[in-house]
Amino acid sequence: MAEKExxxxxxxxxxxxxxxxxxxxxxxxNPKISLKTRKLVMKTAAKMNYKQNKLAQALKSxxxxxxxxxxxxxxxxxxxxxxxxxxxxxxxxxxHVIICQSHEDVNNEINQINTLLNTQVDGIFMSVAKTTQKTxxxxxxxxxxxxxxxxxxxxxxxxxxxxxxDDFRGGYLATExxxxxxxxxxxxxxxxxxxxxxxxxxxxxxxxxxxxGIEAIxxxxxxxxxxxxxxxxxVRDLWNHRIKPDAIFxxxxxxxxxxxQELKKMGxxxxxxxxVVGFSNEPFTKYMELPITSVDQTPVDMGRNxxxxxxxxxxxxxxxxxxxxxxxxxxxxxxxxxNRETIEKPLVSKE
Amino acid sequence: MAEKExxxxxxxxxxxxxxxxxxxxxxxxNPKISLKTRKLVMKTAAKMNYKQNKLAQALKSxxxxxxxxxxxxxxxxxxxxxxxxxxxxxxxxxxHVIICQSHEDVNNEINQINTLLNTQVDGIFMSVAKTTQKTxxxxxxxxxxxxxxxxxxxxxxxxxxxxxxDDFRGGYLATExxxxxxxxxxxxxxxxxxxxxxxxxxxxxxxxxxxxGIEAIxxxxxxxxxxxxxxxxxVRDLWNHRIKPDAIFxxxxxxxxxxxQELKKMGxxxxxxxxVVGFSNEPFTKYMELPITSVDQTPVDMGRNxxxxxxxxxxxxxxxxxxxxxxxxxxxxxxxxxNRETIEKPLVSKE
DNA sequence: TACTTTAGTGCAATCGATTACAAAAATTAT
DNA sequence: ATAATTTTTGTAATCGATTGCACTAAAGTA
Numbered sequence: 001m002a003e004k005e006x007x008x009x010x011x012x013x014x015x016x017x018x019x020x021x022x023x024x025x026x027x028x029x030n031p032k033i034s035l036k037t038r039k040l041v042m043k044t045a046a047k048m049n050y051k052q053n054k055l056a057q058a059l060k061s062x063x064x065x066x067x068x069x070x071x072x073x074x075x076x077x078x079x080x081x082x083x084x085x086x087x088x089x090x091x092x093x094x095x096h097v098i099i100c101q102s103h104e105d106v107n108n109e110i111n112q113i114n115t116l117l118n119t120q121v122d123g124i125f126m127s128v129a130k131t132t133q134k135t136x137x138x139x140x141x142x143x144x145x146x147x148x149x150x151x152x153x154x155x156x157x158x159x160x161x162x163x164x165x166d167d168f169r170g171g172y173l174a175t176e177x178x179x180x181x182x183x184x185x186x187x188x189x190x191x192x193x194x195x196x197x198x199x200x201x202x203x204x205x206x207x208x209x210x211x212x213g214i215e216a217i218x219x220x221x222x223x224x225x226x227x228x229x230x231x232x233x234x235v236r237d238l239w240n241h242r243i244k245p246d247a248i249f250x251x252x253x254x255x256x257x258x259x260x261q262e263l264k265k266m267g268x269x270x271x272x273x274x275x276v277v278g279f280s281n282e283p284f285t286k287y288m289e290l291p292i293t294s295v296d297q298t299p300v301d302m303g304r305n306x307x308x309x310x311x312x313x314x315x316x317x318x319x320x321x322x323x324x325x326x327x328x329x330x331x332x333x334x335x336x337x338x339n340r341e342t343i344e345k346p347l348v349s350k351e
Numbered sequence: 352m353a354e355k356e357x358x359x360x361x362x363x364x365x366x367x368x369x370x371x372x373x374x375x376x377x378x379x380x381n382p383k384i385s386l387k388t389r390k391l392v393m394k395t396a397a398k399m400n401y402k403q404n405k406l407a408q409a410l411k412s413x414x415x416x417x418x419x420x421x422x423x424x425x426x427x428x429x430x431x432x433x434x435x436x437x438x439x440x441x442x443x444x445x446x447h448v449i450i451c452q453s454h455e456d457v458n459n460e461i462n463q464i465n466t467l468l469n470t471q472v473d474g475i476f477m478s479v480a481k482t483t484q485k486t487x488x489x490x491x492x493x494x495x496x497x498x499x500x501x502x503x504x505x506x507x508x509x510x511x512x513x514x515x516x517d518d519f520r521g522g523y524l525a526t527e528x529x530x531x532x533x534x535x536x537x538x539x540x541x542x543x544x545x546x547x548x549x550x551x552x553x554x555x556x557x558x559x560x561x562x563x564g565i566e567a568i569x570x571x572x573x574x575x576x577x578x579x580x581x582x583x584x585x586v587r588d589l590w591n592h593r594i595k596p597d598a599i600f601x602x603x604x605x606x607x608x609x610x611x612q613e614l615k616k617m618g619x620x621x622x623x624x625x626x627v628v629g630f631s632n633e634p635f636t637k638y639m640e641l642p643i644t645s646v647d648q649t650p651v652d653m654g655r656n657x658x659x660x661x662x663x664x665x666x667x668x669x670x671x672x673x674x675x676x677x678x679x680x681x682x683x684x685x686x687x688x689x690n691r692e693t694i695e696k697p698l699v700s701k702e
Numbered sequence: 703t704a705c706t707t708t709a710g711t712g713c714a715a716t717c718g719a720t721t722a723c724a725a726a727a728a729t730t731a732t
Numbered sequence: 733a734t735a736a737t738t739t740t741t742g743t744a745a746t747c748g749a750t751t752g753c754a755c756t757a758a759a760g761t762a
Contacts, residue, residue: 008718019742024719034740054470055415056718059406059747066417066449066470074438075651080431087425087452096470098417098447101438119405119417119447228638257638264640284635287579287608300426359748370712375749385710407748410717 007050016044027052058120067310068116070100070109070126077282078299079127082151085303086125093311095122102129110137117144123310127153130192147313151306152297153195161313161324163306167197170295170330171204174249174277177293177332179212181275181340183247186214189224189234189259191251201251201279220245224255231258239266246274247338253278253285253294260290260337275338281331291335298328358401367395378403409471418661419467421451421460421477428633429650430478433502436654437476444662446473453480461488468495474661478504481543498664502657503648504546512664512675514657518548521646521681522555525600525628528644528683530563532626532691534598537565540575540585540610542602552602552630571596575606582609590617597625598689604629604636604645611641611688626689632682642686649679 009023016023018037026033026041027050033041058064069086071079087097098121100112109129116124117140124141126148135155141148142159150162178186188205191198202221209216219241224234231250235258238245250256256278260270268274270290278285281296305326316322360374367374369388377384377392384392409415420437422430438448449472451463460480467475468491475492477499486506492499493510501513529537539556542549553572560567570592575585582601586609589596601607607629611621619625621641629636632647656677667673 006718009720010718020719021721021743022741024721025741028720032740037740051469053410053718055406055410056747057720059404059410059718059749060720062747064406068447073435075428075431075435077426077428080426083450084424084426084452087450091451094466096419096449096451096466098449099434099438100442100447101435115445115447118402284638287635288638289640357748360750361748371749372713372751373711375751376711379750383710388710404748407717408750410719411748411750413717 006053007045007048008053009050012041012044012048012050015048016040062120063122064120065094066096066098066119066121067123067125068098068100068112068121070102070112070116070124072102072104072127072129074099074101078152078280078297081299082127082303082306085300085305086307087303088300089304089307090310104129104131106132106134106137113137113141117141117146121146122314123147123149125149125151125306125310127151128155128195130195133194147310149306149309149313151302153197159323161309161322161326163302163309163326163328164197165297165302165328165330167200167330168204168207170279170297170332171201171249171251172208173204173330173332174201174279174293174295175205175208176212177334178247178249178275178277178338179208179214181247181271181338183275184214185217185220185243185245186247186249187220187222187238187245188216189222189231189248189250189252189255191223191226193223198251205249217243224250224252226252226254228254228258228261231255231260232262233258235259235262235266247276248274249277249279251279253280253282253292256292256294256337257284257288260292271336271338271340275340277332277338281333286333286335288337290337293335293338294333296331296333298331302328357404358396358399359404360401363392363395363399363401366399367391413471414473415471416445417447417449417470417472418474418476419449419451419463419472421453421463421467421475423453423455423478423480425450425452429503429631429648432650433478433654433657436651436656437658438654439651440655440658441661455480455482457483457485457488464488464492468492468497472497473665474498474500476500476502476657476661478502479506479546481546484545498661500657500660500664502653504548510674512660512673512677514653514660514677514679515548516648516653516679516681518551518681519555519558521630521648521683522552522600522602523559524555524681524683525552525630525644525646526556526559527563528685529598529600529626529628529689530559530565532598532622532689534626535565536568536571536594536596537598537600538571538573538589538596539567540573540582540599540601540603540606542574542577544574549602556600568594575601575603577603577605579605579609579612582606582611583613584609586610586613586617599625599627600630601628602630604631604633604643607643607645607688608635608639611643622687622689622691626691628683628689632684637684637686639688641688644686644689645684647682647684649682653679 009020013020013023023041026038102109106129135157138157148160154162190202193199206216222234224230248259256276260276278292278294281294285292285294309324360371364371364374374392377389420434453460457480486508489508499511505513541553544550557567573585575581599610607627611627629643629645632645636643636645660675
């Protein structure tokens, strides 16, 4: 239980009878210090078990080597995967990742940003809350010269970079796939259209319908929460009408699953009568007995890319703000919930 | 785009023609400063948009208000949920949570601990890697007087607190439940017995069998990875013998699912012929068409409790090391994969 | 009035590392 | 050998906030 005696450069300097400045330079491999002393200092430092005090260094340099990540909830598969990507890309560069949750509330978001700025993070990554409308708090980050990189859910703020997937394309791919399965009356469960991502998925859906000359019935587009029950109730609503959909493209896997469960309860055959496609490629989609087709957002990759953008950003001249928009390609994982061609074949769920 | 002018207490002191010391005291509501000056300083600080420099403060006080969390992978539902709990409990107290991944490798774990100690975190939370045997790096944390709290996967190190679930009881409950379903030949898929958690689940299984006077056949206990394919292959192995199990208690939900898929492929009826119970209550277990019975580990609660232990720890006198072991009660979620009583009844999956 | 308290502030050191600038030591040139 | 360089090292300020100690002025006491 040796009491911890923090060793500082002063301790080293005293022991060697040289100045702390020399020690500091030697440890930083400053060529102005003779090789002899440099080696001596290094050796002594190691022997004394010297550990640099990052705090002092951070105070002096203004760089903490900490970055903050703000997400709605950390235990959502998508977000924790992005964070994983960020951590894995940044960790080798000596950065630590601080996580914050907004709980989908702008006010929390504002607070988190403030405390992060207070602790002098070198950068911030974030996916905005659903309730975020104004961007004052975000612009504030910019004005403090702290790089901010959006991922997935972004806001249009001049000078800020972002990494997203091509949600439009994701929506398009999903819809096109359904069309190719022979579906004509395709319903769409959209999310909160206040968020760009959902708007884009919706527009991708509309575009695909148009491109293939299929009418997108207005009543078939519903705003549905990302919950099983919401999906189920949406199905109930839809099936109350005279014209019933023969496919559902849900912008949420959860709503898609709820829909599937409800349809089964109603005795509707999937994918024979109705094809269903979700979005996000949540882990459960591939585990189901009837695996669910879904659009993958490559979250880990998204995190890695966001980290890369950040690294570029801090490398460049600090006066010049670069605005970089990285758009990743979504991938459609076709599974049984929409794959009519597997009906006669043995069931094989992809991935 | 006003260039960011960092306001310090010196700026305030200059403006008011008082010393920085007075400003500092006033801002900290030190009663030695007259109410008049205190209010004046506060007002001026607010007006000048002063923000305390946490780095300077941290350097002076030695407290960063940062804690580190080390987990194998952050995007596993269990771990991200624990982290959520930690974050939510600690955030109101002004702490930030830094996340690190060990990738199930001790060497990473050692590095992470070192960098965390270097950045002077006020505490460390961790779930050890599977490969962790020696505990030198952990004892080092102790010797630096940094509180460390284990959660879920702990090591026995004198003086260190931990928060876990009662895995023995979890194993017991699961097994007991299977016995009550009328199962007699219960197989067990255990995880890496090097980890306490798996050993305890196994022992809970053994104890339940013993208590109910049922023989635990040695060949029915297999070490199985936490992967679908491992569960499937384990089933194939088991069903190659003359005596076949009538139930499986898997220490992993993934292996349980793999087993279920394999059994279905073999035409074995679940739960009629074989009951299956998993462990962890992964989100997918309740979404399946045949929802899987599983033992819930209350991860968010575990995180919250770990955070509480930490808070107590730093409150207490620093010389006295308290060793607190919090053991949470696991909860068995009975679902269709093991619930024979629901066979004639309408399917209702709990939770 | 003279003297002790007490309240309110300021001075200066401190936390540990970095870095202009100055100074000393070692080399080279003349 | 001495001046001119070049190397190497030291001094002291700095990053911002905190705090023990000292000091001033006002209030209280005798």
